[in-house]
Amino acid sequence: MAPVFDKSGLLIRTARAAVVAAGPGVAQLATRDVALSRRDLTVSSDAQKVTLGIIAAYVVVIALLWNLPYVRWSLWPFKMLVIAFHEFGHAITAVLTGGRVKSISLDPREGGVTHMVGGKSAITLPAGYLGSSLIGALLIFCGFDIVASKIASLVLAPCFLLTLWWGKRDWLTIGTVLLAVGLLVACWFIVHAEPLRFVVLFIGVMSSLYSVWDICDDLILRKVNSSDASVFAKRYGGSSQCWGVIWSIISILFMAAGIVAGIAAFPQSFAQQETDSQNFLPTR
Numbered sequence: 288m289a290p291v292f293d294k295s296g297l298l299i300r301t302a303r304a305a306v307v308a309a310g311p312g313v314a315q316l317a318t319r320d321v322a323l324s325r326r327d328l329t330v331s332s333d334a335q336k337v338t339l340g341i342i343a344a345y346v347v348v349i350a351l352l353w354n355l356p357y358v359r360w361s362l363w364p365f366k367m368l369v370i371a372f373h374e375f376g377h378a379i380t381a382v383l384t385g386g387r388v389k390s391i392s393l394d395p396r397e398g399g400v401t402h403m404v405g406g407k408s409a410i411t412l413p414a415g416y417l418g419s420s421l422i423g424a425l426l427i428f429c430g431f432d433i434v435a436s437k438i439a440s441l442v443l444a445p446c447f448l449l450t451l452w453w454g455k456r457d458w459l460t461i462g463t464v465l466l467a468v469g470l471l472v473a474c475w476f477i478v479h480a481e482p483l484r485f486v487v488l489f490i491g492v493m494s495s496l497y498s499v500w501d502i503c504d505d506l507i508l509r510k511v512n513s514s515d516a517s518v519f520a521k522r523y524g525g526s527s528q529c530w531g532v533i534w535s536i537i538s539i540l541f542m543a544a545g546i547v548a549g550i551a552a553f554p555q556s557f558a559q560q561e562t563d564s565q566n567f568l569p570t571r
Contacts, residue, residue, distance in 0.1 A: 334557045335550055338431055341485060342546065345492040353500050362493075363460060364467035367450040368443070369419055369494045370399040374453075376418020381406035391453045398501075399453075412519045413534055416498035420538035424545030426491030431549030433480050433564040436487040440471050443490065447471075479564040481557065495542035502531035 330336055352362050370393050378388045378401050386406025393399045403411070426443075429435035447468045451461060474483035502516060516534065517527040555563070 330550060331554055332556050334555065334560065335431065335553070337557075338484070338488065338549070339546070341488060342427070342492055345489055346496065349489075349493050349496070350500065353504075360463070364447065364450075364463040365490055365493055367393055367460065367464060368447055368467075368490065369423075369497045370394075371446060371450045371453065372419040372422045372494055373415040373497065374399040374401045375422075376414040376416070377401040377411050378403065379418070380411045380414035384410055386411070393450055393453045408519075408522060412515045412522075413530075415515055416502070416534045417537060417541075419494050419497050420541045423491045423494030423497070423538075424541040426487050427495060427542060427545035428491075428549045428552070430484050430488030430491055432553040432555070433484055433560040434567045435553070436484045437475070437480055437564065437567060439487050440475070440483055443487070444468055444471050479561045481561060481564070491545070492542075495538060495545070498531075498538040499535045502535055 330339065349362070352358055371391075374391045374393065378391060381388055381401070381403040384405075384407040387404045389402040389404060391399065391401050401415075426439055429439040447464055451464055470486060471483070474480055474486055502514070514527065514531075516531040519530050520527040553560075
C-alpha cells in the first residue's frame with residue numbers, strides 16, 4: 288500500500304508544482320482576454336463616435352416631431368413601418384402560440400390593429416411593443432456599418448411597400464411611403480451607401496423607442512383604455528401604467544444592447560467601411 292501512497296503523493300506534489308509554475312502564464316492570458324474584451328467595447332473610431340452622436344440627436348428630433356402638430360406628418364412613412372413592426376409582433380406570436388391572424392390594418396394617425404383568433408394573450412399583448420423594440424435594436428446594430436445597413440435596407444424596402452397593402456391608402460400616406468423607399472434606393476448611390484447607415488439608424492431608433500413614446504401618448508397624454516398595456520392589466524392584474532413602464536424599460540435595454548453589440552462588432556473607420564461596401568453589391 289505504501290508505494291501507491293508514495294506515487295499519489297508524488298503526483299499531487301507534481302501537479303501542485305505545475306499549477307504554481309503555470310500561474311503567471313494563466314494570469315497573463317486572463318489579463319489579455321479581459322483587455323481584449325474591454326478594447327472591444329471601447330469607442331475607438333471616429334465612425335463609432337459619430338454614430339453615437341447621431342443616435343442621441345435622433346432621440347431628441349423624433350421626440351419633437353412625434354408631438355409637433357404641423358410637422359409630424361414627416362414621420363408618417365417611418366411611423367407606418369414601425370407600427371407594422373408592432374403588429375408583426377402580435378401576429379407572429381399569435382401564430383406561434385396556436386392562434387390565427389384574420390387581418391392587419393395600419394393608420395399613421397390612429398395606429399394599427401391586428402385581428403386574431405386564439406393565441407396566448409399573455410405573450411401576444413406585450414409582443415407588439417417588445418417586437419418592434421427588438422427589430423429596432425437590430426437596425427441600430429446594423430446602422431454601425433455600411434454593409435450591414437445595405438443588408439438591412441434589402442429587408443426594409445419591401446416592408447415599406449407592404450405597409451401600403453395593410454395601411455390606409457390616402458395620397459399623403461402613399462406619397463410619403465414611396466418617398467421613403469426612394470430615399471433608401473438613392474442612398475445606395477451616394478458615397479458607396481454611407482448615408483444609408485443613418486437612414487437605417489433613424490428607423491432603428493424610432494422603432495426601439497416606439498413603445499416609450501406610444502405608451503406615454505396613450506396612457507399619460509390621451510389615457511386610451513384600449514391600449515395593449517390597458518388590456519394586459521385588465522386580464523392579468525396590475526395597472527396599465529406599471530406594465531407600460533416595464534415594457535418601456537425592456538425596450539430601452541434592447542436599444543442599449545444593440546448599441547453595445549454595434550460598438551463591439553464594427554470598430555472599422557469610415558474609410559474601411561467604404562472599402563468593404565464597394566465589394567458588397569457595388570453601385571459603380
